Amino acid sequence: MVRDGTHAYAMFPQVALQLFFVSLVVLDPLVVVLVGLVRREGVWLAGSVMTLDLCGNWWGNWHWLRDDPSQLLRLLPLTLFGVFVVASMLPLHRAVAGTTVRSETALPSA
Template structure:
């Protein structure tokens, strides 16, 4: 398994390895952030969001973020698809759940910039990364 994984990573173009590394860092950071939220606030860590589906989604990121990281790290085509899906949902949920700040204090929305930029990066590169993974799978 270790040798196969090394070959799969080695079979990726340099740009794809770098993109995968950024994906891994981003999703592991997200995972740690959500774990810390749950440690601090328990199951009700996201009670500030009045919509229960948003609360459930943010808790589910404790599973979805590392799953996306693992699939991307294993150079699986499904990894880029899952990563893009999770990020679109995550950014949408964050912007929707914090939309009241647009009127109350728009400057507070600045803290959503990093996750939004990461989501744009993930979505923009998901198809090229999927193609690179397909090429690596075809060479083994």
């Protein structure tokens, strides 16, 4: 992004993919901050961004995968991480919701 700016993803002919991948410059740090603050919104945003990222990468690389199936190895780490993030969403959301409820009940009433 620093070197190529908004043209960093020009290898993808789909403008929607280019815009999405550029928007990750804002979305990814937002997810990190919200998850770091132990916010439920961060958990859902992380799952949503990861799902969209996976779909975008598969969509954008599909023509290369059809021509050379060995390119699947490039997407494998991202796909495995995406499955981990999405599979962790519900348990993590429950854990975050539990800490929120406990912290609200621990506050002294005024």
